[in-house]
Amino acid sequence: MIGTELLAGASPSVQALAVIGIVLLEAIALYVGYGAVEEAIGPTVLDRLAKAR
Amino acid sequence: MIGSIAASELLGLGPEIFGLFVAFGFMVGVFFGFFGMGGSFLVTPALLILGYPAPVAIGSSMAFVFGTAAIATMKHHDAGQVDYKLGALMFVGISVGIELGSRLVFGLEVLGIANVVVGVAYVLLLAAIGVLFTRSALDTGDDDGDEDGTDDGGEKGGDESEGDADEVPAIARKIQSYEVPPMMTLADGSRASLWTISGVGGGVGLVSGFLGVGGGFVRMPAIYYVIGTSLAAAVGTSLFGGLMSGAVGAFTYGRAGVIDLGIVTALLVGSALGARIGSSATAYVDEDDVTIYFGLMLLVASAAVGIGELSSWLSMPVLDRLSFVLLIGSALLVCTTILYHGALAVRRTRGVPGSAQRGE
Numbered sequence: 191m192i193g194t195e196l197l198a199g200a201s202p203s204v205q206a207l208a209v210i211g212i213v214l215l216e217a218i219a220l221y222v223g224y225g226a227v228e229e230a231i232g233p234t235v236l237d238r239l240a241k242a243r
Numbered sequence: 244m245i246g247s248i249a250a251s252e253l254l255g256l257g258p259e260i261f262g263l264f265v266a267f268g269f270m271v272g273v274f275f276g277f278f279g280m281g282g283s284f285l286v287t288p289a290l291l292i293l294g295y296p297a298p299v300a301i302g303s304s305m306a307f308v309f310g311t312a313a314i315a316t317m318k319h320h321d322a323g324q325v326d327y328k329l330g331a332l333m334f335v336g337i338s339v340g341i342e343l344g345s346r347l348v349f350g351l352e353v354l355g356i357a358n359v360v361v362g363v364a365y366v367l368l369l370a371a372i373g374v375l376f377t378r379s380a381l382d383t384g385d386d387d388g389d390e391d392g393t394d395d396g397g398e399k400g401g402d403e404s405e406g407d408a409d410e411v412p413a414i415a416r417k418i419q420s421y422e423v424p425p426m427m428t429l430a431d432g433s434r435a436s437l438w439t440i441s442g443v444g445g446g447v448g449l450v451s452g453f454l455g456v457g458g459g460f461v462r463m464p465a466i467y468y469v470i471g472t473s474l475a476a477a478v479g480t481s482l483f484g485g486l487m488s489g490a491v492g493a494f495t496y497g498r499a500g501v502i503d504l505g506i507v508t509a510l511l512v513g514s515a516l517g518a519r520i521g522s523s524a525t526a527y528v529d530e531d532d533v534t535i536y537f538g539l540m541l542l543v544a545s546a547a548v549g550i551g552e553l554s555s556w557l558s559m560p561v562l563d564r565l566s567f568v569l570l571i572g573s574a575l576l577v578c579t580t581i582l583y584h585g586a587l588a589v590r591r592t593r594g595v596p597g598s599a600q601r602g603e
Contacts, residue, residue: 206495206496206497206498209497210490213504213507218317221314221317221515224515224519228519239589242590
């Protein structure tokens with residue numbers, strides 16, 4: 191299991207905050223990343239879907 | 244137990260189990276984006292069925308809730324639909340509730356009955372919500388009416404439905420009329436007692452901490468009907484509340500070292516994409532067309548968790564496998580139905596100029 195050994199020797203509170211920080215960074219990266227992908231290929235995908243037989 | 248927890252390839256997970264979590268996260272994301280709920284209360288049971296201990300399942304689910312709520316809040320923040328003051332006032336109640344809920348879980352873990360109690364609670368919870376959704380879908384089918392879209396208790400992740408989003412329900416106005424000090428002024432100018440706000444926060448926090456769920460299916464209706472805000476503010480603020488619930492829950496369980504970041508990351512990778520697609524699908528698919536499938540899926544999920552519990556009691560691994568197949572299979576079926584209806588609607592509406600609206 192990954193998540194508990196991130197900061198060996200750190201207090202449990204610091205480790206918990208580190209886990210929260212990592213999840214928040216992941217969430218922001220995914221929000222921005224998928225947003226860019228949606229903007230770039232969304233209209234094309236919908237058009238192809240509309241024309242698909 | 245299905246899958247190997249110890250395999251180490253991607254963030255401590257084997258490629259197969261990592262891919263499974265991404266796919267499951269995608270389905271959960273589609274539900275969250277489309278129905279505004281259905282996320283975390285499927286994740287914890289799935290982890291329990293996979294054999295993870297209750298604290299790991301709940302803690303990882305809480306961290307996942309935090310991530311999905313953060314993404315959803317960013318979206319609703321852009322639309323100005325989050326009452327941060329109300330969210331902040333609920334924070335204390337949510338924190339206390341989660342602490343109590345988590346202490347209950349760890350206490351039950353010491354007694355060796357945490358998985359059983361949490362499992363049974365999930366059987367009842369999923370069955371109750373499933374019955375509500377199925378009955379709501381059947382009633383809607385009978386009446387062919389167009390309700391405000393909130394009677395199922397969901398937080399729409401996409402566009403608001405046709406109801407008056409600025410209207411505060413009568414029951415909320417009645418509750419607000421009882422002035423129990425200290426009274427707080429909300430962002431929209433209405434007033435609510437701090438006791439009501441704290442009570443709602445505490446109740447939702449207890450459910451969140453005990454079951455590892457965001458609690459949106461309870462929190463959004465509670466904000467709307469008990470505290471009394473506009474529907475749009477209730478949706479946005481509930482998501483912000485989910486973010487706080489997730490953060491407090493992740494901190495509480497994180498301190499105990501029971502959050503598996505590999506699981507959380509895999510689920511988030513899938514759910515962030517699924518939520519975008521599910522949210523977009525609300526513009527094309529009539530919710531009434533698929534709500535009954537969602538209700539039936541919850542009933543199947545309830546049975547799946549029950550079978551998982553039976554598997555432990557009877558020491559029959561085959562039941563564990565059946566439980567897993569039922570849970571994933573029913574989720575896959577409903578997810579496919581939403582995407583299929585969405586694809587059909589896109590083909591229909593985009594071919595006819597001016598008709599690209601919900602329900603066309």
